[in-house]
Amino acid sequence: MEGRLLHTPEGVRDIYEGECRRKLDLQEKMHRVFADYGYSDIQTPTFEYFDIFSREVGTTPSRDLFKFFDREGNTLVLRPDFTPSVVRSAAKYFGDAPLPVRLCYSGNAFINESAVYQGRLKETTQMGAELFGDQSLQADAEMIALTADALKASGLEKFQVEIGQVDFFKGLLEEAGFDQEEGERLRTLISQKSFFGIEEMLRAKSIDHSLKQVFLQLTEAFGGIEKILEARNWTKNERSQAAVSRLIDLYELLKEYQCQEFVSFDLGMLSKYKYYTGIIFRAYAYGMGQPLATGGRYDNLMGYFGKDSPAIGFVVSVDHLLAGLSRQGSPTPQAPKRQLLLFEKKAEKDAARYGSEERKAHRPVILLQRDPGRELDFYRQAAEKEESLSVIYMNENGRIEDRW
Amino acid sequence: MEYLTFALGKGRLANKTLKMLEQIGIFCEEMKDRDSRKLLFVNEELKLRFFLSKGPDVPTYVEYGAADIGVVGKDTVMEEGRKLYEVLDLGFGKCRMCVCGPGSAKEVLQHKDLIRVATKYPNIARDYFFNKKHQTVEIIKLNGSIELAPIVGLADVIVDIVETGSTLRENGLEVLEEVCPLSARMVVNQISMKMEHERIMKIINDLRELMGKDLRKPKASFTQGGNHEDH
Numbered sequence: 001m002e003g004r005l006l007h008t009p010e011g012v013r014d015i016y017e018g019e020c021r022r023k024l025d026l027q028e029k030m031h032r033v034f035a036d037y038g039y040s041d042i043q044t045p046t047f048e049y050f051d052i053f054s055r056e057v058g059t060t061p062s063r064d065l066f067k068f069f070d071r072e073g074n075t076l077v078l079r080p081d082f083t084p085s086v087v088r089s090a091a092k093y094f095g096d097a098p099l100p101v102r103l104c105y106s107g108n109a110f111i112n113e114s115a116v117y118q119g120r121l122k123e124t125t126q127m128g129a130e131l132f133g134d135q136s137l138q139a140d141a142e143m144i145a146l147t148a149d150a151l152k153a154s155g156l157e158k159f160q161v162e163i164g165q166v167d168f169f170k171g172l173l174e175e176a177g178f179d180q181e182e183g184e185r186l187r188t189l190i191s192q193k194s195f196f197g198i199e200e201m202l203r204a205k206s207i208d209h210s211l212k213q214v215f216l217q218l219t220e221a222f223g224g225i226e227k228i229l230e231a232r233n234w235t236k237n238e239r240s241q242a243a244v245s246r247l248i249d250l251y252e253l254l255k256e257y258q259c260q261e262f263v264s265f266d267l268g269m270l271s272k273y274k275y276y277t278g279i280i281f282r283a284y285a286y287g288m289g290q291p292l293a294t295g296g297r298y299d300n301l302m303g304y305f306g307k308d309s310p311a312i313g314f315v316v317s318v319d320h321l322l323a324g325l326s327r328q329g330s331p332t333p334q335a336p337k338r339q340l341l342l343f344e345k346k347a348e349k350d351a352a353r354y355g356s357e358e359r360k361a362h363r364p365v366i367l368l369q370r371d372p373g374r375e376l377d378f379y380r381q382a383a384e385k386e387e388s389l390s391v392i393y394m395n396e397n398g399r400i401e402d403r404w
Numbered sequence: 405m406e407y408l409t410f411a412l413g414k415g416r417l418a419n420k421t422l423k424m425l426e427q428i429g430i431f432c433e434e435m436k437d438r439d440s441r442k443l444l445f446v447n448e449e450l451k452l453r454f455f456l457s458k459g460p461d462v463p464t465y466v467e468y469g470a471a472d473i474g475v476v477g478k479d480t481v482m483e484e485g486r487k488l489y490e491v492l493d494l495g496f497g498k499c500r501m502c503v504c505g506p507g508s509a510k511e512v513l514q515h516k517d518l519i520r521v522a523t524k525y526p527n528i529a530r531d532y533f534f535n536k537k538h539q540t541v542e543i544i545k546l547n548g549s550i551e552l553a554p555i556v557g558l559a560d561v562i563v564d565i566v567e568t569g570s571t572l573r574e575n576g577l578e579v580l581e582e583v584c585p586l587s588a589r590m591v592v593n594q595i596s597m598k599m600e601h602e603r604i605m606k607i608i609n610d611l612r613e614l615m616g617k618d619l620r621k622p623k624a625s626f627t628q629g630g631n632h633e634d635h
Contacts, residue, residue: 116485162598193489193597195612219491223601264598284595286406289469291595 011113011122018332023125023322025333027106030127030150030316037146039104039129044085046108050075057084057304059273066110066122078110082128083301083313090132091305100133106318121319128295128315132302135310140250140279140297143312145257147283147293154321155330159285159292161262162222164269165247166276166296168231171239172214176207186215190268193219211235222266225251231267243278250279275301281314285324292321335387338364342379343394345369350398380404405451408596408603411471413459413480417588420496421475428610463488463591472596473604478586479565483525489597491608492590495615501528501583504572505554505561510580512560513539522546522553523563532563532583551575 008014015023052058053065060080068076079085082105094101106127113120129146131139144161151159169190173183182201189197195216202212214234221227228247235241247265254260271280280296295314302309339358343351351367358365370379376393383391383404393402410425412418425431432454434445445454457465460483462476467486474488477497481490503513503521512519522544523529533541544559551571553559565586566572566579590611597604 160598193491193592195491196493197490220605222598266598284598286599287469289467289593289595 011120013121018335019322021335022325022332023318026154026322026325027125027127027318029153029155031104031106033146033150033153034104034127034129037102037129037142037149039102042086042089042103042105043107044079044082044089044105047076047078048085048088050077052084052088053077053080057087057275057301059083060111064112064114066112080111081109081315082107082126083130083298083315086128086130086313087132087301087311088305090130090309090311091302091307094132095307095309097133100131100139102129102131104129124320125318126315127318128313130311130313132311133309134312135299137246137249137253139310139312140246141253141257143295143314144250144254144263144279144281145259147281147295147314147316148257148259148262150316151262151283151292151321155325155328156285156292156321157328159262159283159324160264161259161281161283161293162264162266162269163247163250163279163281164266165243165279166270167243167246167278168240168267169218169270171237171241171243172211172218172235174239175235175237176205176211176215187270187272190215190218191270191272193268195219218268221268222264224264225260227267228265247279271296278312283316285328287327288320288324290317290320292317292324336364337388337390338366340366340368340379340383340389340391341394342368342370342376342391344396345372346396347394347398351394354394376402406600407446407451407453408473408600409453409455409471411462411465411474411476412454412456413462413474413476414456415459417459417475417477417497418456420588421494424494424496424611424614425607427614428607430607460484466591466593469593469595472593472600473607474591475588476591477565478584478589479525479528481589481591482531482584483527485527487594488591489594490589491592491597492611494588494590494611497586497588499565499567499586500579501525501563501586502566502579503532503561503563503581503583504551504566504577504579506576507578509554509561513537513580516540518542519561520544520559521561521563522550522559524548524550525563528583529563551577 050067053060055062058080065080066078070076086103086105090101090103107125108123109126110123113122131143144163148161169187178186185201186198189201198215198219202215217234221231225248228244228251232244251260251263254263269280269282275298276296277299278297281294282291283293284291293314293316297312299310302311341351341355348369355365355367379391383389391404392400395401412421422435430450430452432445432447432452434440434442435454443455459476459480462474463481463484463486465471466474466488475494479501481488516539518540521529521533521541524546526543526545529543533539544553546553550562550564553562554577555575561580563583569579572578592604
């Protein structure tokens with residue numbers, strides 16, 4: 001029974017000492033970047049009504065949500081991500097704001113991962129930002145620059161922010177006159193970069209040969225800005241054309257943010273979430289199997305909560321980022337210097353006085369009464385094992401007798 | 405330059421794949437030593453690494469990024485349902501996923517009655533019966549010799565891979581319905597595809613070109629059915 005008490009359930013864990021320091025340090029650095037961009041903090045509840053995270057707005061299938069009931073029998077859900085909650089708050093509190101609203105958050109999200117992913121964490125820390133009420137190109141650029149700057153601030157060296165534009169594909173679908181089911185099948189195939197699958201599907205369709213070629217090319221339409229420039233000539237339909245020009249303009253703007261070196265494009269990046277309406281993006285790093293950050297424009301989502309407002313946002317997975325940083329070998333921040341005041345029982349008042357003054361001066365101090373049965377050497381050895389810990393010995397007369 | 409790592413499903417699939425890769429200048433001498441007990445084979449010059457694993461593990465290695473590229477049967481790709489790019493149909497290892505059973509079982513497939521289905525591929529079987537046929541079935545997962553199940557009365561039908569159908573015939577079973585055609589697929593980790601864009605696209609394009617050439621030849625070795633003779 002005792003051993004069982006010490007275990008945590010599968011998918012959650014303790015974070016302590018060096019790792020915890022690294023995590024907090026990372027969050028602080030990124031938070032500073034959010035603040036520099038003028039985002040204000042918001043905290044939303046850890047659990048909300050099921051409807052907030054339902055199929056229309058959520059990114060997590062219902063069976064992967066942690067669900068429970070309140071006393072009235074309503075279904076409650078531990079948040080699987082923050083965006084729906086932040087959008088709900090924005091609709092509720094800032095729905096009539098005359099100026100664009102910038103919100104950022106940091107906290108834990110919960111996904112009841114299926115058994116296939118046994119070791120995967122069910123509780124993860126996410127940090128993100130959302131910008132409401134600004135449909136401009138500048139807002140797109142800001143969000144990507146913010147993502148890149150936050151990752152840079154974390155100390156991550158080699159990463160890439162890859163940008164897609166869902167409208168390009170949607171324009172092509174309209175041009176081809178595909179129905180929703182065909183569109184969905186094609187979207188899956190393109191997302192899987194399954195060239196041969198698309199070929200097979202389109203073989204039976206009576207659409208223009210050059211349009212077929214464009215769908216096929218989508219599996220390879222990723223890389224630098226040159227890929228996007230190429231795509232300008234692929235199709236004449238207005239929606240796709242507008243999508244491409246917006247990406248080109250975006251790239252020009254990102255140069256001013258000096259983050260073009262981190263940016264690449266993929267016209268075949270298509271999200272299965274219907275609420276994305278413009279650019280979508282993901283950040284990757286070497287050796288990491290999963291994206292570190294994801295984001296995009298979702299101008300219709302606010303409508304679900306009864307307000308109409310364009311919106312764009314992104315989220316960083318702090319845990320993935322931490323893993324990426326340690327793979328890169330980035331150093332753990334030093335533990336803060338602390339002094340251990342070892343005192344004799346008779347000097348307890350002097351020790352308390354000393355401690356309180358040191359703390360006022362922001363010099364961290366820990367008090368410890370010497371056990372008469374222990375030699376000083378015992379404490380000396382124990383302290384040596386600790387990081388950044390110096391020891392001060394106070395004798396019975398309240399005098400500092402030794403330091404080591 | 406970082407290593408590009410290949411995960412290959414053990415057995416015939418791996419041999420075929422290595423032969424194909426060799427034709428486009430990707431090879432690993434270390435792997436030709438049959439007596440070697442090594443698990444990971446390296447070509448330092450080309451910065452390539454190879455390993456063999458059980459088929460169903462290949463998508464796992466690739467999804468997590470432990471391997472950048474994997475080669476595995478479509479059956480495994482479907483069954484595992486991992487997040488991957490499925491970039492190439494390598495054209496060999498062609499066979500079919502089928503519902504099989506005694507001829508008398510044809511009848512039970514026409515109704516919506518609950519039947520028992522034995523299979524090594526519970527996800528594929530479930531998807532087929534639930535989403536395509538809308539038939540309620542009890543799925544029994546087995547790990548081998550699936551043909552035994554209807555013979556001894558464990559299940560009404562089975563869902564399994566059929567190559568020539570000779571095992572079926574010898575045991576008085578037949579193909580009742582086809583679920584889907586299968587062949588070897590090349591899968592790529594979604595992040596590797598971006599971070600190692602040029603190297604991976606070159607491999608894909610070289611392979612595509614190679615297959616194009618072979619398809620034009622009469623009776624090319626990796627066209628339909630070509631692989632069944634070389635057991």
